[in-house]
Each structure stands twice: as structure tokens, then as C-alpha cells.
Amino acid sequence: MDTLEWMLVTSYLWVKAAHLIFVIFWIAGLFMLPRFYIYHQPVAPGSAEDRLWIERERRLRSIILTPAMIAVWVLGLALIWINQANGSDILSQGWLHAKLAIVLALSGYHGWAVGYGRKMARGYRPAKDTALRLMNEVPGIATAVIVILVIVRPF
Numbered sequence: 001m002d003t004l005e006w007m008l009v010t011s012y013l014w015v016k017a018a019h020l021i022f023v024i025f026w027i028a029g030l031f032m033l034p035r036f037y038i039y040h041q042p043v044a045p046g047s048a049e050d051r052l053w054i055e056r057e058r059r060l061r062s063i064i065l066t067p068a069m070i071a072v073w074v075l076g077l078a079l080i081w082i083n084q085a086n087g088s089d090i091l092s093q094g095w096l097h098a099k100l101a102i103v104l105a106l107s108g109y110h111g112w113a114v115g116y117g118r119k120m121a122r123g124y125r126p127a128k129d130t131a132l133r134l135m136n137e138v139p140g141i142a143t144a145v146i147v148i149l150v151i152v153r154p155f
């Protein structure tokens with residue numbers, strides 16, 4: 001392997017490592033936010049405790065969740081781009097299509113969670129407790145399916 005080839009392979013691995021670091025931050029945030037909502041839900045709107053939860057949720061969104069989601073997308077698309085540029089056409093593979101569909105859905109879930117937090121901050125509690133608990137399962141299931149798709153590549 002010559003030096004240029006070695007540098008390309010190594011930088012690909014660094015981009016992939018960074019991708020996975022931000023995947024962990026993003027999913028950790030997605031695990032936490034609906035859990036916060038379950039604790040926040042019974043708190044009286046306008047109370048001191050309500051203000052505390054609103055601030056915790058805002059910080060989780062703006063410091064961890066949204067920056068991590070953007071980084072995951074940018075680095076993941078960079079990985080696709082590097083593969084295509086090097087002639088390994090991963091864009092034609094079924095596992096990647098399925099993964100992208102699930103990641104898009106997970107980004108929609110992220111949007112729903114952020115929107116729900118804004119509603120709670122305005123004093124609304126539109127979802128039932130059981131619905132929130134069910135929604136809380138979504139990131140775990142999505143993570144399991146995505147990891148199987150990228151590691152096992154069943155199709």
C-alpha cells in the first residue's frame with residue numbers, strides 16, 4: 001500500500017469513528033428526551049418544577065440532540081461519498097437503502113420529540129402517558145435494526 005492509499009484508508013476510518021461517536025450521542029439523547037417528558041408530564045404548568053424541566057429539555061435538545069443529529073448525517077453522507085468516489089458502489093446495496101429509510105424515520109421521530117417539548121413548554125400535555133412510554137421504545141428498536149443492517153448486511 002503506498003502512502004496516498006494508506007492516508008485515504010486511515011481518513012475513512014477516522015470519519016467512520018466520528019460517525020459512530022455522534023451516533024452514540026444522538027441515540028443517547030433520543031433515549032433521554034421522551035423519558036424526561038414522562039417525568040415532566042404530571043408537573044403543573046407554570047410551576048418552578050415545570051420551568052426546571054423546560055430548561056433541562058431545552059439544553060438536551062440544543063447541546064446534544066440537534067448538533068449530534070447533524071453530525072451523524074454529515075459524516076454518514078461523507079462515508080457514502082468516499083465509497084462512491086473510490087468505486088465501491090454502496091449506494092446500490094439494499095441494506096443501505098433500508099438503513100437510510102430507517103434513519104429518515106428516526107429523524108422524523110427527532111422532529112416529533114422536539115415539537116412535543118415545545119408544546120409542553122407552552123403548558124400543553126397532548127399525549128397520554130402510555131403513548132409517551134410507547135414512543136420511548138422507538139429509538140431502541142431503530143438502533144437494533146440499523147446495527148443488524150450495517151453489520152450483517154442481510155440483503
Ligand code: HEM
Nearest residue numbers: 019023027072073076077079080103142143146147150151
Ligand atoms: C444519518 C444518516 C446516516 C448515513 C448517511 C449513514 C451512512 C453510513 C455509511 C456509508 C457507513 C459506512 C459503511 C461501511 O464502511 O461499510 C456507516 C457506518 C455505520 N453506521 Fe451509519 N449512517 C447514518 C446513520 C447511522 C445511525 C443512526 C446508526 C445507528 C443507530 C448508524 C450506525 C452505523 C454503524 C454501526 C456503522 C459501522 C458499520 C461497519 O463498520 O461495518 N449510522 N454509516
